[in-house]
Amino acid sequence: MEWLQRLKTIYDIIRPVVDIALLAFLLYKAYDLLIKTQAVQLVKGAGLLALFYGIAYLLKLSTLQWLLTILGPGLFIAIAIVFQPELRKIFIRLGQGELFHPDSKPRIGQLEAVITAAEILSQQRRGALVVFPRRINLKSIMETGTRINGEISSSLIVAIFEFDGPLHDGAMVIQNGRIAAAGCFLPLSEQQDIRKSFGTRHRASLGMSEQSDAVILVVSEETGAISLAVDGKLYYDLSPLEVQRKLKELLDRGVRGGESEQTTAAPDNAVGSTIDDGKDVFVER
Template sequence: MQYFTNLFLNIRFRDVIDILIVAFAFYKLFMLIRETRAEQLIKGIVVLLVATNLSEILELYTVFWIFEKTMTVGVIALLIVFQPELRRALEHIGRTRFFTKSFAEIKDEDINTLAEEIVEAAASLSRQKIGALIVFERETGLSEVVDTGTRINGKVSSGLLINIFIPNTPLHDGAVIIREDMIRAAGCFLPLTDNANLSKDIGTRHRAALGITERSDSVAIIVSEETGVISVAENGVLTRYLDIKALREILVNMYKPKSPKTNFLSKWRDRYE
């Protein structure tokens, strides 16, 4: 008790700050890896650490030697295994307000007009059951994705979006990339999601939308070719069965967010999933 009393009395203000910084860093790390492959991998690492210490305490020298060598080489293996998560974490740090500018640079009076053009295109494609995939580039650049398609560099309009996705045309099967109010490219190839827990009725378009939103802060709108259902993907999460009113509100909030931490899809997920 005397030891803990002295320890408590000798805590300085800078020590409290130090502890709070470390606690905040661990909290943000936990939030980044929650519900990802990294969560299970970290559990496995914890088990290995416990097993290594137990083997040393129980004087199981051969087992301890194997675990010790495994942990030594494991540092390099971790960098390889956790590469997607490390990239995601660094991109998350790079998207903080200190380093980045606001996503939308469009005038307030033009946001509703832009959202209406996109909504009109999505509604028309949905009625005709024409498949579509529209990706909105935000802070994370998608230049490598743009390079896989055909550059458009045209202003967003419902007519142009509908024409791009007309069946049996060269750009129909790819994704459209939009930055602010410009269509940067069409017919782009996207990485598919690694999530093995998705339902089998989730098609390639939806998996591609989830894949790009897992690797960046982009947002994707998907129109199903089979059902005409409109869905939106953000942060690797799919929100399905959106109506036109909900889609319009999502687009307006995306271009004009209320706060940097606002997740403009969260209010619809419970309703439509």
């Protein structure tokens, strides 16, 4: 049929464009994922091995080529073992649907309600953990707690984190402009060089930020400090205005397509200390 032939002709014309566009999208997402999980070192190691092998092949260095042929598989396995935590994070993020999962951010008024609650909790020295998912689905985290599906209000947040309450020690998840769940369990950070004064809440916030692209607000029960954790970094002891500005910026960027660690600036009242895996933990002066 003539119209089918026309469709086939049109498809043949646009097929290379579609092919290149999809490949570019997948390469960009793969690069973005590698950057966020710090697995770029894994790619660099594999690339270095391939470079040495290519040089040995072109220059006909038979001994080096033979040695790399023998040791190559073992070296790749060793690299995979060394970078096992990063590979696990990559597969976790892929399984959680980071590539295609859309997520809506809270409105300004809702953010203000959360920050007001954080101020109240800070003044009363009551700890809190609030998770703001971005593109990665945190359904598995919410299933560890109690479903709320309630409107965001400062009074409800303060009540949930009441001393000795059943949901006090867990984390609250705010998703799609509502309090989705509370009393949720978060994974603890795998970082070794963490400030000893940081308790379980701070370690859990860092752990959640390492395994997802979520932004986590933390209120310290010991000091009342309000902090933010994102991409394996902790921004410690921020003022309410800094929290509001940083939260809005991070959630906006998360919806638009993510943020790399290099683009996140430290607040004026914080300094960074580099730890073994290259991530920064910000501590008060």
